[in-house]
Amino acid sequence: MGGAYRSTPPCVLVFSGSDPSGGAGMQADIPAIGALGCHPLSVPTALTVQDNVSVFAVHALDPELVRHQAQVLIDRFDIAAVKLGIAGSRENAEAIAALIRQLRAKNPALPVVLDPVLANGKGDNLARDDAARVIEPLYALATVIxxxxxxxxxxxxxxxxxxxxxxLMRRGCDHVLLKGGHGPQQEDVVNRWYAAGASPLAPSGNWRWPRLPDEFHGSGCTLAASLSACLARGLDMHAAISLAQRYTQHALATSYAIAQGQRIPNRIAVFDAAI
Structure with missing residues (x-):
């Protein structure tokens, strides 16, 4: 049977935790990155025990195992962007930071998307240590948080x-995307993008999306992962944020339920990923 091969897609190196419910973490990152035209290289940092409501346990992987997984990928593949979810432990975050510095030595402009996941929607912690302290080594390496x-x-x-x-910019992040989905229950979700070097008092971009009536498992992972794919494709920050938000809103609007509780974003729904 005949058929055309796809051209080589950009590769996104992903560090995130495994969610056995399939709603968040690595199980969210992989389809979102694929849907936006890139190939995910996935390095799990932690194994979690969770469903679509609660996190019962987080088991951080050994930092040497995290490093070894990623090093093999870095040595073999061209990395077009990095997506950071939960590190699981401070030691893992430090190992990841060293790997990113290694990548930046070859490509100083490498985009790095940091999703500072501190807890799930219910408030359950997602790190072995203090989640806010865990991510400290990663601020200065983040293109966007x-x-x-x-x-x-x-x-x-x-x-x-x-x-x-x-x-957050004082800590080293070049761009900040403040998401409004988990804020006060206003009619619209307002996301604000702040860029280093722009006016410190006004966002460089402002987006409003209709607030959907349900709660979702992995919405933040979906947005960060799709943003990393858009940046890997070479889009500028404004265009990347716009496309990632459009994709995420579509995934939420076509979500489905597998049990009572948070709905699962439909990350493989048909979506026009054109700019």
Whole structure:
């Protein structure tokens, strides 16, 4: 049988935890990155015990195992972007930071998307150590960080969004995408993008999306993973954020339920990934 081979897609190196419910973490990252035209190289950092409501346990993998998995991939494949979910432990975050520095030595412009996942929607912790302390080695390596309002408040205090963004930039992040999905239940979800070098008082981009009536398992993972794919494709930050949000909104709008509790975003629904 005949057929055309696909051209080589950009590869995204993913560090995230495994979610056996299939809703969040690595199980969210892989289909989202594929849907946006890239190939995921997946390095699990932790094994979790969770369903679509609660996290019962987090077992961080050994940092040498995390390093070895990634090193084999780095030595073999061209990495076009990196997506960071939970590290699981401070030692894992430090190992990941060293790997990113190695990649940046070859490609200083390598995009790195940091999703600062501190807890699930219910508030269950997602690290063996203090989750906010775990990610400290990664700030300075992040091209863009994507906290929701709860995460931004925990990391920076209960101050105005512009002040939270400025604080994250002081820690080294070049871009901050503050997500409004887990904020006060207003009619619309408002996402704000702040860029280093722009006005510190006003976002460089502002997006409004209709707030859907349900709760979702892995919505933040989906947005961060799809953003990493868009950046791997070479889109500029504004275009990448716009396309990633459009994809995520589509995944949420076509979500499905596998049990009572949070719905599962439909990351493999037909979606036009054109800019």
């Amino acid at each position: 994507t906290p929701n309002l709860n995460e931004a408040r925990r990391l920076c205090g209960d101050v105005a969004p512009a002040e939270q963004a400025a604080e």
